[in-house]
Amino acid sequence: MTKVAVASFDIEFYQYLNPRGEILGDLPEFAKRAADLIPLYRDMIVTRIFDSKAVTLQRTGQMGTYASSAGQEASVVGLSRAMHKEDMLFPTYREHGAYLARGVTMTELFVYWGGNEEGMNFANACGDFPVCIPIATQVPHAVGAAYAFKLRGQPRVAVPVCGDGATSKGDFYEGINAAGVWNLPCVFAVINNQWAISQPRSRQSACQTMAQKAIAAGIPGEQVDGNDVIAVYDRFVKALNRARSGGGPTLIESITYRMSDHTTADDAGRYRNEQELIQQKALDPIDRLNTYLIEQSVWSEQQNQQLIEEVTAEVDAAANDYLNTPRRAPHTIFDCLYETLPKAYQSQAGRLTALGDV
Amino acid sequence: MTKVAVASFDIEFYQYLNPRGEILGDLPEFAKRAADLIPLYRDMIVTRIFDSKAVTLQRTGQMGTYASSAGQEASVVGLSRAMHKEDMLFPTYREHGAYLARGVTMTELFVYWGGNEEGMNFANACGDFPVCIPIATQVPHAVGAAYAFKLRGQPRVAVPVCGDGATSKGDFYEGINAAGVWNLPCVFAVINNQWAISQPRSRQSACQTMAQKAIAAGIPGEQVDGNDVIAVYDRFVKALNRARSGGGPTLIESITYRMSDHTTADDAGRYRNEQELIQQKALDPIDRLNTYLIEQSVWSEQQNQQLIEEVTAEVDAAANDYLNTPRRAPHTIFDCLYETLPKAYQSQAGRLTALGDV
Amino acid sequence: MAELTLLEAVNKALAYEMAADQDVILLGEDIGVNGGVFRATDGLQDRFGEDRVVDTPLAESLIAGMTIGLAAQGLKPVAEIQFMGFIYPTIDQILNHAARLRTRTRGRISCPMVLRAPFGGGIHAPEHHSESTEAMFAHIPGLRVVIPSSPARAYGLLLAAIRDPDPVIFLEPKRVYRMLKQDIDDSGEALPLDVCFTVRQGTDITLVSWGAMIHETLQAADQLEAEGIDCEVIDVATIKPLDVETILESVQRTGRCVIIHEAARTAGFGAEIAANLAEFGLMNLFAPVGRVTGFDTVMPLHLLEKFYMPSTENICATVRQTMEYS
């Protein structure tokens, strides 16, 4: 019998900053001056405070169901800051921090989660896709956009974001596979926060790593410590640059943790061990960078307090703007249905117009 | 920076009988006596002659569109003969030889391809699934059946068969992934015949091997020479036994070649190089085993001729039975719609009943 | 007898049948330890084990497809799709396989499965969580599509659906999940499929609805009674196959009909009912057949949701108009 190994693969894991805030080996150029990391730190603080405000708004009946990203800040900030402005994000419902980093306003996000589509009509020239709720369906959109970038010779990259749960869906797989076929400028982010509502990572797939899903598509896949913003940023920059210069797609699994309930409509206490949460808090991405920055003497407890107050004020102001945003008139549900409302539906629209502003 | 390899994988390729009909290394037990391979050889001959009759019937206007399996006989015969009777096959539209090996009659297959559902009502107690035309949709069916086998503690295995094209579909991936999660008794056969209608293997996926799709699901995957019936049979027996005894799923990519047009409605001349076909003919699974059997003096040219005549007669007889099968009466399209036809549809059915036998 | 919500009634029906029939098995996303996002399967995994209350990977086409495989093996799988907004990847499996497995094999393999999904608006849910697209399923030959409107009907119809030898799409109006309680005897008694239920008798006009809208419709009937309009109200319950006779018989008496559903108007299931009246009841009609429905728009996010959905007021207005013909 002939038995030959015809293909071999390794999945690598990347980390710069360990959970104790210690640096492992050489830092990449952008992170060499510790002070240069403060903007990333700020983004993570913004994300966490935004999340906590949103949860409060929901709990007090002032907003709809909301999905907090607490614990995942390094993953969302790292990947979005690594992107160029012309790149394009295809997020889920949990990458608030990525939207904010890309120019979407807090008020817009509140407005959306407050039940008004207007929040996805980004005013700041951000061309990113809207929040995607049907899991993994945005992956093929990103593949289409990436195809368009390539066709037009634009140096742009499409970045669809998925959860660990999303990797079980056909659309995820069809998308990565097609990106491989055409060698498209796509970087697939799998934010593995260990849970898909009540289902732990182990029940989504028998694979050892989510990164190895890439092997099925014949594209590079790797794992990064998703609570280490330096590693996330660095690996995404490298993958984005490769994609932008014709090197094709990459899949990056960012290992992090969902510290909150799945959404405000969920109670993780029903299925999740409290102990696990406590263990994971020791890996907190914000604490980790904070420790390092203080250790490097480019940051202080006092500055931290000040930052928190400043951002809290900013978030509160945005929340106020949101709460003062006028409701849309009922008839506006016909506004953007088609470019021009077909005659067949005009009388229906008319009935709502008759209601006026309600 | 820490960069550690957290997972490593190899894909192996298996072959016993090379294209020149020479044995490579030790043969597995079942193949040690060359004469014992004659039944497998016969099955392959049956498959090829059945195919050629079916194509003739179609070309002469006596049957509907048909998908020949010429060239793939070792793959379909090897996998189906490796299965136990209680195992369950979930084929595509091209595994005629597998059905025949499992007790479906030639007449039944002609009847089905002749445009009559009755052909999928297998009389010989074969519980296999019917032909599946929507690509890869049968994979989740097999997963469900395998779940049932496991739940009931039955020593049975579900065997979905897919083409290389099918590996691009979400259902394929969702299925293999779920089989991994539950460690189900499933053996996934990917018959890589290098083409999906006009699309070559290279345009379905950038992966080096189809076998590595298994890595995404965390299940074992391997490649076998799909024109070597000894290797196909052997690898399937091993995977089936493992699955049957609780060892979980396997994906086996069987590398072969579609020697015919995609179907009788297709013209491969539009997209396929004649040269490729000629090269592939040198790898023919039937010639290969024939050479070996003759070399081993357990088979002769004369026996071969006799076998061909015998099988041709058998196939012709089945074709005659098919051609003499009475048409179903029109009203029978309501027969198996529900177990009991709901009242709402009885008047519709009545209109056809009024037509009588047409 | 216990006072149960629709949600509890679903849970009880599932539990009853799982205890009675070893072949009943549940599968879906988050239905096990979490008991389903609405708690429809609460406690069932504890009681019947992980093997029979199966948390699946996040993959709806897989769920539908493996349900077919389970059913073909003689099990009676009841799959849950978490929200109807995520049911669309199952249509391929439902239409191309579940609904025709019996036909395709001439009766050799059948598909006794139930696909449950919460549907409809009115609970201020996020995007994609509030639609009603039952009409798409009602068009698929070989299926049953069943929609309970109350706890009692949920209990009895779900039992019937599980016991039915053919595939059933079972759509639960999530707005009614906790809206009201009814006394239900957990006796395992099923209600008949394939028939409409006349939930209020009347002589002036026939109102036809299903699911959550039955409640607006009954409210409208109460209101209209005060105005001297006596409404008959029919809960279609099984929209496919449609018990058109009950509707025709009623309209023969009343001469008037208004159909109410939450789904978008165009090609909604109301059209099928109206078409039947236009074909088989025309000569009895004194007035146009009104349809009070959702708009032909995307279901808006929750701030405007209530303007999308038919209201008691809308129903009353249409009924009044219909009564003006004589």
Add this chain to the structure above:
Amino acid sequence: MAELTLLEAVNKALAYEMAADQDVILLGEDIGVNGGVFRATDGLQDRFGEDRVVDTPLAESLIAGMTIGLAAQGLKPVAEIQFMGFIYPTIDQILNHAARLRTRTRGRISCPMVLRAPFGGGIHAPEHHSESTEAMFAHIPGLRVVIPSSPARAYGLLLAAIRDPDPVIFLEPKRVYRMLKQDIDDSGEALPLDVCFTVRQGTDITLVSWGAMIHETLQAADQLEAEGIDCEVIDVATIKPLDVETILESVQRTGRCVIIHEAARTAGFGAEIAANLAEFGLMNLFAPVGRVTGFDTVMPLHLLEKFYMPSTENICATVRQTMEYS
């Protein structure tokens, strides 16, 4: 002017618009070197290159989803689904995204795409290759659903569909692909969407149909003329949004209507038309609105296919019945 089949007309329209507009791009399975399994895209890859005539992997949800991504980037993608039987995995993308991208972003991102698919029976194709499920798409808010019945209409409507700024499902009656030829001036002139075409004027009864069934309907009209029944025939062409006015206007004159479609009867699009008549045309109707449709069964394999599909004879019979009312 050239004599073209419907298939050639599709090919010409695609070629015209690809030459005129760099943003038009085609994608689908086997559409490139093979020119499509029906040859609708024959020669286009040679002419416009592999980048603009894209053979995709075998994955329909991907095709629909990436078409949305392409459209959102301002391209005008025309995707082909090889047969309507394989269109179901696209419904999720079409319903949850394509049809509402504009709404969801309040106009920021639009989705000018066309999804083409051959549909319908009558060519003795294998299983799953002959269904007509246009009604399911017609129920989806935000979509257009367009069905040409002739070469000229295919040419003009496909151009209009590609130029339309919103998503269009374009269903091609494959039985008509090579059935007849028409003189077509390849001038790039589009036909209007959202309107019905009256293809035969008559005074006694209005026959409403679309797609391949237009041909049986016209044949029936010819036959009935000999019997002294003067039929008006309307080709709906765009079933969503529906030009109900043209139909109402006609029925106002004739007082009678029969609707003909190949799809299964229940919740087929004929129901929507009949429902409109029951609501807005009731007072003009002399006779029940007939529907001549496919049965509520699975489309049978080809030996019995012709019994499934409405025939000229069926149409004539229903029309005669309808004429008996006075």
